[in-house]
Amino acid sequence: MGKERSAGFLIFRRSNSQVEYLLLKASEMGMHWGPPKGHVEPGEDDITTAARETREEAGYSIDDLYIHKEPYKMHYKVRENDKTVVYFLAELLDAKKDPQLSHEHTAFRWVAKDDAIQLTNFVHFTKMVNHFNEKIDNL
Template sequence: MAPKRAAGFLIYRLISNEIQYLLMKASYGNFHWTPPKGHVDADESDYETALRETHEEAGYTEDDLIIYKNLYKILNYQVNGKSKVVIYWLAQLRDATKNPLLSDEHTEFKFLNKTDAILLCGYKDFANMVEELDVEIKKIHGFNQ
């Protein structure tokens, strides 16, 4: 059986030259923290799914984001013994003061620095993705490494 597919955005904002990542707490299951994402419908592309799910879960539209289509990570993992593939594109929030409007799928959100985001999420594949994309963000914005 083909793995389930999901797509979303790793959204960040810059506040006083600090990179902060958006994580949202699920209102179901083990109440995990993740960026906005969701399952790919049969009639849409991964990218269309990322846009739809981000709008449904966080209230952000494509106009709210600077999306780096060439910067993405594909995560492969197991959920309840079934394979899942998730693609995350990197996206910057244009208005760093604009908070998400949560759907009923999430109970709260946090914007966190890299270390705190990695600790809160708690998954190694997420940690690796954030570490790698954090380097790219610093290049984009000319931060010293």
Template sequence: MKRACGFVVFRWMNGQLEYLLLQASNGVHHWTPPKGHVDPGEEDLTTAFRETEEEAGLKSTQLKVLNGFQSKISYTAWGRPKESVYYLAELRDAGAPVLISEEHSDWCWAPVERACHLVSYAEMQGVLREAERFVTGAAPDARG
């Protein structure tokens, strides 16, 4: 089974919680948080940091990982089973620039309902809603 890891990256902008989504430049041009395949021998969290920097230009020093959040989804991609693991990270500087790779054609910051509309897949919507509950409920001090 293919395995991918990434971050649900969020920021507070003008008192509103927003999530970073990237639009794939191939296939059906779907929207997802930054994620990518785990390299042989690589730790999941290391993959999440590497892929977020490669795909969105955000370095590990720009992210504050929230402990206690991990969400896994399983699905079929290109006819093969795949599992994606998402961690949760706050962008320390809400105005930091996002620099997408050639793998993506667009990006945006979106509140949870708009983000869920963009991602379209129920499993990914569940991850975003779970992240929203974690940030606003279980970790009210996350606003830092």
């Protein structure tokens, strides 16, 4: 059994005083919805990976975001491998700036918390978005 580690940003924006989360539809692997994330490469820390993956997958640079540096970690098994995914909350500074998708994704949506949970349909994501949503309420 191996170990995998990935990192990403849960990106949100404030639109008409409503919080919306960015979800990307994967072009492969069941075409699931999720935030930008990817494997940590040798020599990278989690925030560097999250920034690289967000730039590659959504076209947002670190300058487009305000990063909240408190991580949320989830652990689960994928094909008998232990997987750790680390997310950071990131606010899009220009709420009108749409992402520029890479070949890894076919669509994006800005959705409210409950819609994000329904689209992803993944228990670990639900816990993470609920955790971060409470943080946003206190910002």
